[in-house]
Amino acid sequence: MVINQILKNYIWELFIPKGKAICLSNKYFYITMIINDLKGTVQLSNGVSMPCFGLGVFKTQEGSEVENAVKWALEAGYRHIDTAAIYRNERGVGNAVRASGIPRNELFITTKLWNDNQRNDTVMAGFEESLGLLQTDYIDLYLIHWPVKGKFTATWKVMEDIYRSGRVRAIGVSNFLQHHLEDLFRIADIKPMVNQVECHPYLVQQQLIDFCHAHHMVYEAWSPIMRGKVNDIPLLEELSDKYHKSQVQIVLRWDLQKGIVTIPKSVHQERIRHNADIFDFELSAEDMDLIDKLDKNHHFGAHPDNFTF
């Protein structure tokens, strides 16, 4: 721990421009995020840079709704979009990306393999379909959406093949608890680079964060603003007054300062802009702790050991 702290301070002094960037590594030294602005990235274990902040498009309708959301996000400076086969809006994401005119290599697109493709042993077909709908030659990050019991280790071997084929820049998992990851590590030649899980002030799972970081896996938060319910938390209201930022902005900033990639969803232009306006303030260590202490281990979404879809 002490050595880590010294290394952290040393690196901080050496590489990070004073007053501008924040370098984070939590308890371990493996996750370093630069969070000056929307272009800020975290380096995955294979060297790929992943933008720390992105737009989620769950429950965003295929067609004009998703196309507008992605368009507004890209105009606001977002460079990272998180979709999934099951969201049924990959074509719209692809349309908006192509229409933006932004070079493909400046964007980071994540999509996820749905559970049926695991159950039916059609992993490769699921991947090909997503790639086609997204109208791109490669996906930046491809995730196993849920740890389907009895299936996810075999699925991972196909994910590794896809990675080796060069058509994804990184592979990872979603909704994996420590025991799922330990099972995966037993058969993996390539470790997942990311674990995307439900994460917000009522579900921190610090042990899982530490475990992922210790294994060079980036931790990524889904439902980071509790689908709007962070606005009902009194402590966040106090912090909102203190920092002159909204509760949503406080929580998204908390993610980044914890070294967690975050992907809030909105279909409204104003909110898309507002949610990303978090690079001009910094939460104190004491306030970070206060937010950590809101943890109730409460899942609003399905539990990774008991999902039925």
Ligand SMILES: NC(=O)c1ccc[n+]([C@@H]2O[C@H](COP(=O)([O-])OP(=O)(O)OC[C@H]3O[C@@H](n4cnc5c(N)ncnc54)[C@H](OP(=O)(O)O)[C@@H]3O)[C@@H](O)[C@H]2O)c1
């Ligand atoms: N891997 C997984 O299993 C998994 C599961 C769930 C989600 N995800 C990913 O994570 C992303 C984010 O999670 P999420 O969509 O569940 O929830 P979220 O980002 O925590 O919240 C989205 C909800 O909050 C509202 N909202 C957005 N900005 C707001 C603001 N500034 N003030 C008040 N309300 C605001 C949105 O409404 P409007 O759209 O009307 O603005 C929407 O109803 C998803 O879109 C998806 O990409 C992954």
